[in-house]
Amino acid sequence: MNEITPHENLDILVVGAGFSGLYQLYRLRQLGFKVKIYESAPELGGVWYWNCYPGARCDTYGPMYQFSIEELWRDWDFDELYPSWDKIREYFQHADHKLGLSADIRFNTRVSAARFDETQCRWSISTENGHSASAQFLVLCTGIGSKPHRPEIPGLDDFAGRSFHTAQWPQKGVDLGGQRIGVLGTGATGVQVIQEAGPVAAHLTVFQRTPNMALPMRQRRLDEADKRALKVNIKEKYARRAHTRAGYDFDSRDYAGESAAGYTPQEIQQMYEAYWEEGGFIPWLGNFDEIYTDERVNRIAYDFWRDKVRQRLTNPAMAEKLAPTIPPHPYGVKRISLEQRYYEVFNQANVTLVDLHETPIERITREGVLTRDGRVHELDILVFATGFDMVTGGLTAMDIQNPAGMTLRSQWREGVNAFMGSMTHGFPNMLFVYGPLAPSGLSNGPSCSELQGDEIVALLKHMRDRGLQRIESSAQADEAWRKRIDDFAAGTLFGRAESWYMATNIPGKAAQMINYPIGMPDYLEQWRRVKAEGYDGFVFN
Numbered sequence: 001m002n003e004i005t006p007h008e009n010l011d012i013l014v015v016g017a018g019f020s021g022l023y024q025l026y027r028l029r030q031l032g033f034k035v036k037i038y039e040s041a042p043e044l045g046g047v048w049y050w051n052c053y054p055g056a057r058c059d060t061y062g063p064m065y066q067f068s069i070e071e072l073w074r075d076w077d078f079d080e081l082y083p084s085w086d087k088i089r090e091y092f093q094h095a096d097h098k099l100g101l102s103a104d105i106r107f108n109t110r111v112s113a114a115r116f117d118e119t120q121c122r123w124s125i126s127t128e129n130g131h132s133a134s135a136q137f138l139v140l141c142t143g144i145g146s147k148p149h150r151p152e153i154p155g156l157d158d159f160a161g162r163s164f165h166t167a168q169w170p171q172k173g174v175d176l177g178g179q180r181i182g183v184l185g186t187g188a189t190g191v192q193v194i195q196e197a198g199p200v201a202a203h204l205t206v207f208q209r210t211p212n213m214a215l216p217m218r219q220r221r222l223d224e225a226d227k228r229a230l231k232v233n234i235k236e237k238y239a240r241r242a243h244t245r246a247g248y249d250f251d252s253r254d255y256a257g258e259s260a261a262g263y264t265p266q267e268i269q270q271m272y273e274a275y276w277e278e279g280g281f282i283p284w285l286g287n288f289d290e291i292y293t294d295e296r297v298n299r300i301a302y303d304f305w306r307d308k309v310r311q312r313l314t315n316p317a318m319a320e321k322l323a324p325t326i327p328p329h330p331y332g333v334k335r336i337s338l339e340q341r342y343y344e345v346f347n348q349a350n351v352t353l354v355d356l357h358e359t360p361i362e363r364i365t366r367e368g369v370l371t372r373d374g375r376v377h378e379l380d381i382l383v384f385a386t387g388f389d390m391v392t393g394g395l396t397a398m399d400i401q402n403p404a405g406m407t408l409r410s411q412w413r414e415g416v417n418a419f420m421g422s423m424t425h426g427f428p429n430m431l432f433v434y435g436p437l438a439p440s441g442l443s444n445g446p447s448c449s450e451l452q453g454d455e456i457v458a459l460l461k462h463m464r465d466r467g468l469q470r471i472e473s474s475a476q477a478d479e480a481w482r483k484r485i486d487d488f489a490a491g492t493l494f495g496r497a498e499s500w501y502m503a504t505n506i507p508g509k510a511a512q513m514i515n516y517p518i519g520m521p522d523y524l525e526q527w528r529r530v531k532a533e534g535y536d537g538f539v540f541n
C-alpha cells in the first residue's frame with residue numbers, strides 16, 4: 001500500500017453496516033466519538049443486501065431478529081413470523097429513518113487495506129474506490145458470512161447457461177420459471193432456494209453432499225393481534241438474551257429440562273412430538289444440552305427427526321438419501337435449517353437428487369454438470385449455494401497489516417487466536433465484533449452484535465476516560481482463550497461433522513471450533529471477570 005493521505009480523520013472506523021456495525025455506530029456516536037462506517041454495499045443491512053436470492057429469509061423469528069432499541073421496536077412489526085430478506089431490508093430503512101445512521105456511513109466503499117502506524121498510534125485505511133481514512137481504532141464488523149465460497153469445479157467457463165452464487169444474486173432478480181435449474185449445496189441457503197425453485201422449474205437437479213437435518217419452520221402471517229402478542233414482555237425477552245446459551249429469549253432448559261435421564265423413552269417421544277409441532281429451532285435449541293455431548297441422547301433426537309421427515313417422502317430411495325437410516329453426523333452439531341416445503345419438493349416428478357458421494361461432479365460442460373456416472377445433467381441455470389468462508393473470511397479478505405509487517409491473513413493461517421473473540425495479539429487498536437471465537441455463529445446475530453458490542457463500546461470508553469491510547473491483547477491471553485474453546489469443543493460431538501462451525505467447510509482452512517461454544521452467559525461472565533481484573537489479558541500502553 002502506498003503512503004495514504006487521509007480524506008478523513010476519525011476516532012473510530014467501523015467496517016460493515018450490518019447489525020454489528022450499525023450497533024457500534026449507534027452506541028459510539030451517542031458517547032461522542034467521531035465514528036464512521038465504511039460499507040461495500042450501496043445500502044445498510046450487511047448480508048441482507050447481498051442475499052436476495054429466491055426464498056432468502058431469516059431462521060430467527062422476527063421479534064428476536066431486530067435491535068432491542070425501544071425507539072425501533074415500538075413501531076415496527078414484521079408481517080410474517082420469519083421475515084423475508086426484503087422485509088429485513090425495510091427494517092434497516094426503518095432503523096436508518098429513526099436513528100439517522102446513513103449520515104455517518106460511506107456506502108459503496110469497500111475497505112481494501114489497513115496499516116498501523118506506531119508513531120502516530122493510528123490506523124491508515126484505504127478503500128477500493130480510492131478513499132482513505134485515519135482512525136485511532138478499527139472496529140471490524142464484517143459479519144460471519146460475507147465472503148462467498150465457490151468451489152473450483154473445472155469447466156465453469158464452458159457453461160452456456162447462467163450461474164450465480166446465492167450471495168451475489170442479481171439485485172433485479174432472476175426468473176426461475178420454466179428453467180432447468182441445478183442447485184449445488186443443501187445448507188440453509190440451498191434449502192431455501194430449492195423449495196422456491198422446485199415448484200416453478202421445468203426441472204430441478206439438487207446436488208447434495210450432506211443431507212440437511214432441516215426442521216419445520218411453521219411460518220405464519222401475523223395479524224394485528226399476533227403482533228401485539230409478540231410485544232408482550234418484549235423488554236424482558238430482550239434482557240433474557242444475555243442469560244440463554246444461544247442468545248434467544250428461550251433456553252434448552254425451558255423445554256427439555258436438565259437431562260434425558262430424568263425421562264422415560266415415552267416421555268421423550270411425547271416431548272419431541274410437542275416441540276416438533278411448535279417448530280422453529282425448538283427441536284434443536286430446546287433439546288437436551290446432552291445432544292452435544294452424549295451420542296446416545298443425540299441418536300434419539302436424530303431418529304425422531306429422521307422418522308418425521310421420512311413420513312413426508314414418497315420415494316424410499318430418495319428418503320434414504322435425505323434422511324438416512326444411519327446419521328451422516330450427529331444431530332445439531334452442524335447448522336440446522338428451517339424449511340417450509342423442502343421435503344415435498346423431492347416428491348415432485350420434475351426433481352432429481354444427485355448424491356455427490358455416489359456420483360461426484362467430474363466437470364461442468366457447455367450443457368450442464370457431468371457426474372462420474374457419465375451423465376450430463378442439462379441446465380439453464382446453475383446455482384452455487386455453497387456457502388462462505390465463514391466467520392473469518394470477511395476479515396482476512398482485507399489486507400490488514402500490523403506494525404511488524406504481518407498480515408491478519410498470515411497470522412491466522414494455522415488457525416485463529418483472538419482474546420475474548422474481539423482482538424488478536426500484534427494488531428493494536430483493532431477490535432472485531434460478531435467474529436471468530438465469540439458466540440457469533442452459535443448465537444442469534446442481533447443478540448451477539450449488541451451484547452458483545454456493548455463490551456467493545458465499554459472498552460473504548462474505558463480507554464478514553466483514562467487517556468489510554470493503545471491496546472493489544474497479550475499472546476498468552478489469546479492462547480488461553482483459544483485453549484478454553486478447544487478444550488470445551490473436544491468434549492462435544494461438534495468435531496464429528498464437517499461444518500463451518502469447525503472451519504472445515506473450506507478446503508485447506510485450519511480446523512478449529514471457530515465460535516464460542518460455551519454459551520452467551522459464560523461468554524459475558526468472562527467479560528465481567530476480565531473487567532473486574534482491570535481488563536486483564538489486554539495490554540495498554
Ligand code: NAP
Pocket residue numbers: 057058059060145151184185186187188189190208209210335356385386387388441498500505
Ligand atoms: P453452508 O451451510 O456452508 O452450506 C453450503 C452447502 O454447499 C453445503 O451443503 C455443502 O455441503 C455444499 N458444498 C460446499 N462445497 C461443496 C462442493 N465443493 N461440492 C459439493 N457441495 C459443496 O452455506 P449456506 O447454506 O450459505 O449457509 C451458511 C450460513 O449462513 C448458515 O449456516 C447460516 O448461519 C447463514 N444463513 C442463514 C440463513 C437463514 O437464517 N435462513 C439462510 C442462509 C444462510 P457439505 O454440507 O457436505 O459441506
